[in-house]
Structures are given as C-alpha cells and as structure tokens.
Amino acid sequence: MEKALEHITEQIQRYRATPVTDGDALIEILQQLTATLFYLEKERAKYHDKFQCRIGELILDGNSVARSENIAHKEIPEMYMLRHIMVSAYKVVEAIRSQLSWLKTEKHNT
Numbered sequence: 001m002e003k004a005l006e007h008i009t010e011q012i013q014r015y016r017a018t019p020v021t022d023g024d025a026l027i028e029i030l031q032q033l034t035a036t037l038f039y040l041e042k043e044r045a046k047y048h049d050k051f052q053c054r055i056g057e058l059i060l061d062g063n064s065v066a067r068s069e070n071i072a073h074k075e076i077p078e079m080y081m082l083r084h085i086m087v088s089a090y091k092v093v094e095a096i097r098s099q100l101s102w103l104k105t106e107k108h109n110t
Helices: 002-017 023-060 065-075 077-109
Strands: none
Touching: 002 023, 002 077, 023 065, 023 077, 065 077
16 A cells, blocks of 8 residues: 555556646556555555444444544544545546646647
8 A cells, every 4th residue: 555655656656747748647647646545545445444343343332433533533544544545536536637638628629
C-alpha cells in the first residue's frame, strides 16, 4: 500500500510538471493513476471492514456511536488517510480527463 501511495504522489508530481499540451504524457499519467487507484480500492475496502468491525465492537462495549467512530479513527488511521488521498487523486484524474478532452477539441478545431 505504501508503494502505491508513493506512486500516486509521483504521478501527481509528474502531472504538475507536464506541459498542458503534452497529451501523450497526460495519457500515461492517467493510466498510472487509474490503475493504482484500482489497487487502492481493494486496500480501502479491507481497512473499511476493519474500521466498521471495530466500531461495532466498541458500540457493543457500551460506547456511543460518535465515540466509537473517534476511537476507530485513532486505531485505524489508514481509513482516513486512504479516503482523503484517494478522493484527491480521483480529482486529479478528473482534471486530466478534462485537459485531454480540451486537447482533443483543440486538435480537431485547428
């Protein structure tokens, strides 16, 4: 998982450094990001199951739902981290798709 998160970071850094008109590089970055996000979805599901089970255990022990969630977040920090990093990466994917669409339109109109 750590390698996948590092790979996402590297691809986003590549995206920042890529000229807006370099469609080939953008397609490659998009491919790398989407494939890595696919892998991370499995990891996120695994941590989500652990997170939900822990909340259930804590509720059965007499804790409130809110307190149980807070404790579970502290005990399973991967859940929060994956959720936010992946949402951000998906937004970068959307930006790349928009950029590629714009490039395609420009190519057809010139």
